[in-house]
Each structure stands twice: as structure tokens, then as C-alpha cells.
Amino acid sequence: MRMWISLLALCLGLMPALAATQQTSPDTPAIITLDWTLAETLTAIGHPPAGVAQIADYHSWVGKPILPADTIDLGLRSQPSMELMAAMNPDLLLITPMFANMADQLKAIAPVVTVPLYDPQADTWQTLEDMTRALGRMAHRETAAQALIRETTTMLDARRARLHGCGPLLVIQFADDRHVRVYGGNSLYQHVLDRLGIRNAWTGAVNRWGYRLLALHELAKLNGRIVIIEPVPLGTLARLQNNALWRGLPVVKRQPPRVLPPVWSVGGLPSVQRFARLLEQMACKP
Structure with a gap:
């Protein structure tokens, strides 16, 4: 109980500072996400999310790209801090179907967008490209998203020949x-x-x-x-x-x-x- 009281006090204390740092323009929307795949892709296209769940575990399991030092840890992916996310006043809150059970609760904080990923019934490569383009549009980084898609295709084609055998x-x-x-x-x-x-x-x-x-x-x-x-x-x-x-x-x-x-x-x-x-x-x- 004391841990949750301390966390709530911390969130309340951070609210004025977070509100000040989250002033954004239409060209730099403040995006937060619970999902590591969305976080790594946003970071790769030059618009890292302002907040990500379980940052230490992200770096243990995803590795790179490394999140900026000022990225705010939103808490557990399964139990993020609703108070902290609300205090950040994000423009968008991005999730994947894995977090669908929290969607209604999250909508009280910011507009929620659910991005499809790894559906066994869908073409995975097309899904990954569509996801990258969608994030590019939402982050206003369409050119960078298209570049990431081209770079990935080019590097795979080059390595296929080199890794024969x-x-x-x-x-x-x-x-x-x-x-x-x-x-x-x-x-x-x-x-x-x-x-x-x-x-x-x-x-x-x-x-x-x-x-x-x-x-x-x-x-x-x-x-x-x-x-x-x-x-x-x-x-x-x-x-x-x-x-x-x-x-x-x-x-x-x-x-x-x-x-x-x-x-x-x-x-x-x-x-x-x-x-x-x-x-x-x-x-x-x-």
C-alpha cells in the first residue's frame, strides 16, 4: 500500500513539470506507448515516444534502438500508471491487440490507436510495412518511415546472397x-x-x-x-x-x-x- 501511495505522490508531484515538457506542436505530436515494437519503430524513424512501459526490460529484450535518456517509464506493460500517463497529456496513446483489454480505460487519457501486429492470418511482412507507414503518418515522419522500409528490403536482399549456405x-x-x-x-x-x-x-x-x-x-x-x-x-x-x-x-x-x-x-x-x-x-x- 505504501508503495502505491508513494507512486501516486510522485505522479502528482511530477504533473506540473510533465505538463510543461509535453507542450507540442502539430509537427511534433506527443506519443506514448505500452508496446516495445511500436517504441522501437518510432525511435528508428526519429520520433521516439515520450513514454514507454518497462524501459529497462525493453533494453534487455529488444536491445536497440536505445530509447533516449529522457523517455519516461510508464510502469508495467500489464499495469501502467494511469496517473502518470494522464499527467503527461499525450496527443496519442498507441497499443497493439495484446493490450486490447485496457483500451477503454486508456481512452480516458488520450486518443487510443490500436496497431495490428503478428496476426497468423495476415501477411506478416505487409503488416510490418503497413505498421511502419502508419507510425510515420502519426508521427509526421512519413519520409523516414518509407526510408526504413527501403533500407530493410535492400539489406535483406544483400545479405541473402552473402549468407548462401x-x-x-x-x-x-x-x-x-x-x-x-x-x-x-x-x-x-x-x-x-x-x-x-x-x-x-x-x-x-x-x-x-x-x-x-x-x-x-x-x-x-x-x-x-x-x-x-x-x-x-x-x-x-x-x-x-x-x-x-x-x-x-x-x-x-x-x-x-x-x-x-x-x-x-x-x-x-x-x-x-x-x-x-x-x-x-x-x-x-x-
């Missing part, structure tokens, strides 16, 4: 010392692999987020080079060096796994570029 790859994240999320389906990783002509070693079913949770022993029958996407639970990689099950897996013994910095598994075009770049630099080297 890479793979198959098995893209995973560690849930804990004994379980991994293996990615395929509608994940960003799968779509980038497809665009680069790299075969995914995992062809099994996945959940709506594009992964399947497997115990370590279930990797025994799989082939390909393991690509571990950070973040990794603290101490896990060190403990794996003494884990006989892990060290004995054929997929581990055949080729040393590669560890990549964070790339958001349901990210936008900035994450697409980041993953493709890291595959070339770190995963597809002999």
Missing part, C-alpha cells in the same frame, strides 16, 4: 536451465530466416507467439547450429558448461552454439535489420 539454424531462448523456447512459425526470427534463404531446423508446431517450450532432452533429435538469443537467465550459460545433458546433445557437439545479443522475437523492421546483421556477423561464420 548458412544453416540450418535452431533459434532458441533459455526459459531456465532445463527449458528453452525454440522459435519458428510466426516469429520474427522465422520470417527473417525465410527472407535470407536460411532453413530453420525447427519445423514443429509453435504457439501464438511463435515458439514451442521444450525440455533440453527434446533437442537430442534436432540438427543444425544452435543460435541462443539473449537475455539468458543469470548464470545459465556458465552452468551449462557443467551440464552433462547439454554437453552431450548431438546438436551441441556437432557445432558450438552461438550467442546473439537481444533481438525482439515479435519486433518491427529495426529488429529485422538487427537480427539479419547479427546472423551475418555471429551465427553464420564457420
